[in-house]
Amino acid sequence: MAGSRLSLRSRGEPPALRLSRQADALAAAGDAAAAAGLYVRALAIDPTLAGTHNNHGNALRVLGRLDEAAAAYRAAIARGLDEGMAHYNLASLLRQAERHGEADDIFRQALALRPCHAEAWNNWGNLMRDLERYGDAAMGYRHALALRPDWSDAHDNLGAVLYLLHEQGGEKEAAALARWWRRDHPMNPLARHIGAAIAGEAADARAPDDYVRQTFDLFAEEFDRKLADLDYRAPALLAGLLSDESPVPSGTLDVLDAGCGTGLCAAFLRPYARHLTGVDLSEGMLERADARGLYDDLQAVELVAFLASRPKSFDLAVAADVFCYFGALEDVFSAAGEALRPGGLLVFTVEELEPEDGRPYRVATHGRYAHTESYVRAALASAGWAPTRCDRDRLRFESGAPVNGLAVLAERPTRGV
Structure with a gap:
């Protein structure tokens, strides 16, 4: 990451300043190598140009020449550039080079000179x-x-x-x-x-939509790899429940992958589906789900609102680690009940909260909710669902410790419809 660049201004156009301006233009266009050469020529003519030393350091940093970049920033400081910019650039470079003690000292100097520099405070926090x-x-x-x-x-x-x-x-x-x-x-x-x-x-009774969207947009690119590192098992557990219920997929169902993420459930859902719909709040996740080529429809939409807009549209809905972003489950279970046809199946996971906690659900420090089995069963029953399977199993590891949860299969009764 390049450092902050200074704009050089002069009433005249001495040769050194003219070369510096040309170098700045090249650097802004992404040609750091050519810019570095012009900065050297400018400083050979006038080595007192503190801003040019700073901008030369930026170009050298882009080129990976960290020791030379550090020397350029130090030269800028020695030549009187003392409003904190060169100090900040130098400190950021030293952090990049893992010279942590030096970086701390220089960050503190930068902040003393420029206490209103938010980026410096943030990067000192990173250090x-x-x-x-x-x-x-x-x-x-x-x-x-x-x-x-x-x-x-x-x-x-x-x-x-x-x-x-x-x-x-x-x-x-x-x-x-x-x-x-x-x-x-x-x-x-x-x-x-x-x-x-x-x-x-x-x-809140559920995680804010903006929080969920922001979180998953941020991690979409590396999401699958991170889950593999955590031995994430929720899709496999739900695939097992469905296989036990319907050993031979018919390919005739309208299927909803609720909170589909990058599409980790799509491969086992596709054989059941004549039409496979995925919904998620995160556009970044949906881009990766779309790349699998297994969905008929993908929509960036809030789940409860989507379910409410699709009465009796689905035969099967699957939610792998989706309801851990809901605390109270009654609304989403009721909405799912309206969206599924009589006899439809809802298959999902939740993280398990031990009954000794004394609460039906709680949010943990990582931002996900856990639920007691008794609360999950009660919320399903109040929404008209008949749970037929509720298996305890390990969903993944977190910080080296197992995260246990419930894999649930519930049926929408046909009576009274």
Whole structure:
């Protein structure tokens, strides 16, 4: 990542400045190698051009010549560029080179010179996270968000580091920071949801749509690989339930893959379907689902609203690790009941909450809800579903520990329809 570039201005056009401007244009066009050559020529004529040293450092960094780039940034500072830009660029480069102690010193100088530089606070937070100083990292992100309240990257970073702080024994500090986060950013979906989980406060009845969309758009590209690393088993468990129920797929059903993500369930659903529909909030996930070539229809839409708009349209609905983003399940179960035909099947997983917790469901620090088996059964019954299978099994690993859940098959009764 290139550093911040300075704009060179002069009333005249001395040769060194003219070459610098030409080099800036080449750098902006993506030709770092040519730009670096012109910067060298400009500085040979006038080595006092502090901004040119800084911009030369940016070009060298793009070319991977990190030691030379560091020398260029130091030259810019030595030549009087002291408003914090070159310090920030140098500190970012030193972090990239894993020279953490030096990077910390230079970041602090940059912030002393330019305390309103949100990017510097955020990247100093990243450095603190590299060093596993999670409380300091959170403070860096806090400063960045005070300057840029709507910056999604800083919110993502803060949520991730508060989770790490909490999981590694800093529960009280993480909770205090999470309460601040929720107080100062009440409309941010990540602050509302993850902040509540880490603070131990009451969360919404379901994860905010913007939070879910943002989370899965962010991880869409690497989603399948990450789940493979976690030994993710939800699609296989649901495939097993369906196989037990219908050993020979007929290919005659209208099938809904609810919260389809990248399409991990599509391969086992396709043999059952005459028409396979996938819905998900994340456009990024749907792009990858579409690439599988197994769906007849894919829609970026909120699940409950979609179900409500499709009365008696499906024979089978599958939701692999979708209801873990719902706390209260009554509305989604009722909507599914309206969308499925009599005799239709709903097959899904949830993460299991032990009854000793005393609550029907709760949101964990990673942002997903867990549910007790008794609550799942009661919510199904209240929506008119008859659960026929409710198997306990491991869904995946998380931080090396198994995450246990329920794989459920429920039927829409034909009586009274």
